[in-house]
Amino acid sequence: MVEVKKVLNNNVVITIDPSYKEVILIGKGIGFNKKVGQTINADAAEKVFRLEDQKEQDKYKQLLPYLDEDFITFMHDVLSLIESKMGKIINEHIHIGLTDHIAFAIKRAREGIYIKNPFLVETEALYHQEYKVAKDIVAMIQKYSGVDLPEGEIGMIALHIHSSVTDRNLSELNQYSKLVFHxxxxxxEGLEIKLDRDSINYYRLVQHIRHAIERAKSGSYTKDQAILANVLKKEYPLCYNLAWKIVKVMQKTIQKPVDESEVVYLTIHLQRLLD
Known part of the structure; x- marks a missing residue:
């Protein structure tokens, strides 16, 4: 049994559990005629929602009054899907960030306002599993609301998912997508080619750049490649020089040193694209 602290609506109640922590209970009619101070059986709830971070919990409670009762329940189905497909949600901000994003996306779509996502292809290549889950969520949204969200929303939802399971900041992930796009x-431009965004070569290139960024971020370097670098510089000067330009842009953007071995690996990759 838990004590009612606040009734948000007929289906959502904020309670205090025996350890004096706030717990949000969601269930059809669970808040009907309930008063502050009454006890309620937590087992009667369809969903029990607990946020460990007090700041996130406060933000979530501020958001709840602006949401329809059935939408709150729907979002918990969405978050359950993410956990079942991706594993435990680490970054609790998704409860506020994704809830707010989807509610606003539905509102925009109903008003005929669509936002273009220029990094959609890069996001799909960078976060392939998250993108697949995001597609399922967009299908859920269509079934729930009758609204067809634009394809660009899949990429945005995918970033929220990746942020939630890796505990990485959304602004950092957006920076990654922009950097890869650039x-x-x-x-x-450097190789005077046009890459096929649907090809396996494009997917491999994006993944290669992603791992290079992550290695720079974590400071994990490989063994010295000076001998191979000299060979590549002579054999493939165009790709070698372009690889150095890319590494310099990467360093400037992420504000971290990028190991010289990345120039070697990138040169080989670029030459493969030309071949």
Missing amino acids: LIQMIE
Whole structure:
């Protein structure tokens, strides 16, 4: 049994559990005629929602009054899907961030306002599993609301998912997508080619750049590649020089040193694209 602290609506109640922590209970009619101070059986709830971070919990409670009762329940189905497909949610901000994002996306779509996502292809290549789950969520949204969200929303939802299971900041993930997008443009211009966004080569290139960024972020370097670097510099000067330009842009953007071995690996990758 838990004590009622606040009734938000007929289906959502904020309670205090025996350890004096706030717990949000969600269930059809669970808040009907309930008063502050009454006890309620937590087992009667369809969903029990606990946020460990007090700041996130406060933000979530501020958001709840602006949401329809059935939408709150729907969002918990969405979050349950994410956990079942991706594993435990680490970054609790998704409860506020994704809930707010989807509610606003539905509102925008109903008003005929669509936002273009220029990094959609890069997001799909960078976060392939999250993208697949996001597609399922967009299908759920269509079934729930009758609204068809634009394809760009899949990419945005995918970033929220990746942020939630890796505990990485959304602004950092957006920076990654923009950086990859910019580097791809540099490669196309430098090699005078047009990459097929649906090809396996494009997917491999994006993944290669992603791992290079992550290695720089974590400071994990490989063994010295000076001998191979000299060979590549002579054999493939175009790709070698372009690889150095890319590494310099990467360093400037993420504010971390990028190991010289990345130039070697990138040169080989670029030459493969040309071949």
